[in-house]
Amino acid sequence: MKNISIADILKLPVQERIRLVELIWDSVAAVPEAVEISPELKAELEARLAEFEENPEAGFSWEQVKSHLNDDSWRSV
Numbered sequence: 001m002k003n004i005s006i007a008d009i010l011k012l013p014v015q016e017r018i019r020l021v022e023l024i025w026d027s028v029a030a031v032p033e034a035v036e037i038s039p040e041l042k043a044e045l046e047a048r049l050a051e052f053e054e055n056p057e058a059g060f061s062w063e064q065v066k067s068h069l070n071d072d073s074w075r076s077v
Helices: 006-011 014-029 039-054 062-070
Strands: none
Touching: 006 014
């Protein structure tokens, strides 16, 4: 593997840096089993999934969340 310094990366145009990040992310996502999850995080995710499966209507749809974010009603005064 060719060694690339952070300085060299920062010299790249923004679009090339974004593409580099996408390539790195895709390489990580290709082997999800290689990403270690702490026992605490795993327990939290399992609890949230169980809660969702118990009552799937309790949350908000993605459309509702987007609408809420777009109308700025989430901002506190």
